[in-house]
Amino acid sequence: MRFDALVEVRLRPGIADPQGATIERALPALGFSGIAGVGVGKAIRFTVEAPDEAAARARVDELCHQFLTNPVIEDATVVLSGVTP
Amino acid sequence: MSARVGVVVFPGSNCEHDVVEAVVGLGGSAELVWHGDRSVRGFDGVVLPGGFAHGDYLRPGAIARFSPVMGAVASYAADGGPVVGICNGFQVLTEAGLLPGALQKNRGLTFLCQPVTLRVESLRSVLTADAVEGATLRIPINHFEGNYTCSIETLAQLRDEGRVVLRYVDNPNGSVDDIAGICNERGNVVGLMPHPERASDELLGSADGVMLVRSFLKSCGLFGAGAAGGAGQPGDVGQPGDVGQPGVGQPGDVGQPEPRPMPARRNTDALTPASRQA
Numbered sequence: 001m002r003f004d005a006l007v008e009v010r011l012r013p014g015i016a017d018p019q020g021a022t023i024e025r026a027l028p029a030l031g032f033s034g035i036a037g038v039g040v041g042k043a044i045r046f047t048v049e050a051p052d053e054a055a056a057r058a059r060v061d062e063l064c065h066q067f068l069t070n071p072v073i074e075d076a077t078v079v080l081s082g083v084t085p
Numbered sequence: 086m087s088a089r090v091g092v093v094v095f096p097g098s099n100c101e102h103d104v105v106e107a108v109v110g111l112g113g114s115a116e117l118v119w120h121g122d123r124s125v126r127g128f129d130g131v132v133l134p135g136g137f138a139h140g141d142y143l144r145p146g147a148i149a150r151f152s153p154v155m156g157a158v159a160s161y162a163a164d165g166g167p168v169v170g171i172c173n174g175f176q177v178l179t180e181a182g183l184l185p186g187a188l189q190k191n192r193g194l195t196f197l198c199q200p201v202t203l204r205v206e207s208l209r210s211v212l213t214a215d216a217v218e219g220a221t222l223r224i225p226i227n228h229f230e231g232n233y234t235c236s237i238e239t240l241a242q243l244r245d246e247g248r249v250v251l252r253y254v255d256n257p258n259g260s261v262d263d264i265a266g267i268c269n270e271r272g273n274v275v276g277l278m279p280h281p282e283r284a285s286d287e288l289l290g291s292a293d294g295v296m297l298v299r300s301f302l303k304s305c306g307l308f309g310a311g312a313a314g315g316a317g318q319p320g321d322v323g324q325p326g327d328v329g330q331p332g333v334g335q336p337g338d339v340g341q342p343e344p345r346p347m348p349a350r351r352n353t354d355a356l357t358p359a360s361r362q363a
Contacts, residue, residue, distance in 0.1 A: 015234065016259065018194045067151075070144055070180065072187040073234060 002049050003056045004082035007068055010041035015073045044068055048080075056080055088113040088307035091128035093158070093174075095120040095138035095149050100171065100280065104134045107285035111295065113302045120152035130167040130211070130305035131158055133174025135227065135280060145173060145188065145230050146180035155181055167211040167304045168274045172228055175266070175276030184269060184276045185243070186235030192259025196229040200291065202254040203265050203279060207247040210268035211304035212275040212297050221254060222293035224279040231278040233260040233267075243267055251277055273304075 011017050019040035027035050050056035057080060064076040090108050092101045094117050105115040118125060120138075125131050138149035149155065155177070162168045162183055170178040178184045191197055205213055205220045235243070240262060243249050251266035258278075266277030281294030302308070 016189065016192065016232075018190055018192055018259075022194055067147065068143070070147070070187050072179075072185075072236070073189060 001052065001056075001083055002047050003053065003080045005046050005048050005056070005060050006079040006081070007044040007046075007060065007064060008041055008077040008079075009044065009064075009069050009074050010039055010077070012073055012075050041074075053080055053083070088129045088302045088305035089127065090115045090302070090305060091118040091125050091131045092116065093118045093120060093125075093131065093133050093154055095136070095152060095177075097138050097140050098134050098136035098173070100135035100173075100282065103280070103282045104132050104171070107282035107294065107298050108132075108302065110285060111299055111302055111307075113305065113307050118154060120149070120154045123153045123157055125154065125157045125161050125166075128161075128166070129307075130169070130301060131161060132301075133158070133168070133170040133177050134282075135172030135174060138173055138177060141173075141230075144176075144180065146176035146178075149173075149177045150181040159183060162269070162274045165271060165273050167301060169212055169301055170274075170276040171280055171282065172226075172231075172278055175278055176230060178274065178276045183274050184267060185239045186233055186267070188230045188278070189232040189234050189259075190230050191228070191232050191257075197231065197257050198225070198227045199257070200225045200284075201257055201265075201279060203251045204254055205250075205296075206252050207250050207268075209247050210250045210272040210275045212266070212268070212277070212281075212301050213250050214272070215300035215303045216296045220296065222281075222284070222296065223291045224281055224284040224294050224297075225291075226257060226279045227283075228258070228278055231258045231260065233264045233278070235261065246270065248272075250275060251279070 017039050020038040024038040048056050048059055050059055057078065060078050064078065065071060069076045090113055092104045092115050094101050101117055108115040138146065142148055158168060159181065176188050179187050200223050203222045203224055205216045205218055208214055208216060208218050248268050249262065249264055250268050252263040253260065253265050256263045265279055266275060268275045281297040283289055284291040284294030285298055286292055
């Protein structure tokens with residue numbers, strides 16, 4: 001089966017996020033109030049072929065750990081969807 | 086005794102000739118090594134120069150660590166061979182797990198290209214074994230992702246073991262503990278963000294980098310001496326780094342690297358499971 005994968009890479013808690021902080025600081029000047037906790041990450045999309053969803057998830061998790069994230073500073077959230085039999 | 090230095094060229098490296106110039110200017114010899122080569126056999130030292138290896142895509146160094154030459158560099162380093170990563174080379178070494186921690190975007194989100202003042206903090210590395218502890222050096226930086234970060238435990242370890250090799254006197258980029266350069270436990274692998282090779286002659290505005298480049302060359306066996314200080318004996322590596330047939334790939338041959346098993350991350354610092362969810 002082929003799965004659509006969406007990997008969201010974001011900075012681990014406690015790691016400074018200068019991009020997020022800069023965006024957040026700019027918001028009041030642009031008239032956006034009430035917005036907090038801005039974080040900037042990356043979204044990576046691809047498809048993965050695997051016998052089932054658990055296997056697909058295991059492969060994507062391994063890919064995230066080895067390549068798509070730097071585990072020293074980044075975490076990943078994986079969303080699998082759009083199963084194509 | 087001469088010192089033959091291999092300068093690794095990734096697609097997107099751009100400081101390799103500066104390194105060659107600095108090495109040759111001090112009496113060493115230098116050769117460019119294409120990233121597709123699988124061997125660094127026969128070199129007395131290896132430099133990963135600055136630039137934007139593989140376009141810095143994904144993260145600086147993230148793709149470079151899969152270049153065939155990196156397997157050879159890792160074995161060479163494991164055998165005690167002197168390895169220095171400058172700027173992008175430092176980023177590659179952290180991604181490859183040969184040095185701990187990571188380099189983030191600069192605090193303030195500006196690309197920094199300016200001379201900075203560094204202080205030599207430890208002599209237990211191949212880059213500083215022959216330097217003067219406490220010396221202040223005027224050397225340029227040229228980076229966007231030079232903000233060194235690591236776990237609290239790693240930082241404590243780096244400090245306790247004298248592995249913070251260079252510090253910024255006036256921190257330009259937000260690096261934790263003003264760190265500009267660190268080394269591994271043996272002291273034979275060093276990474277630093279500043280560019281000593283660009284401060285190798287008064288004509289360039291400063292010759293302060295000479296102290297570091299000279300120390301590196303001495304660790305490589307130039308001037309008839311092995312490594313000094315606590316840097317071990319990186320000269321006695323015999324034929325390190327040969328992990329396959331040499332000479333695969335030619336300069337200009339960017340070609341597809343053949344599929345190969347993904348090298349495991351050696352860097353287990355802060356490897357708590359990611360918060361993954363469906």
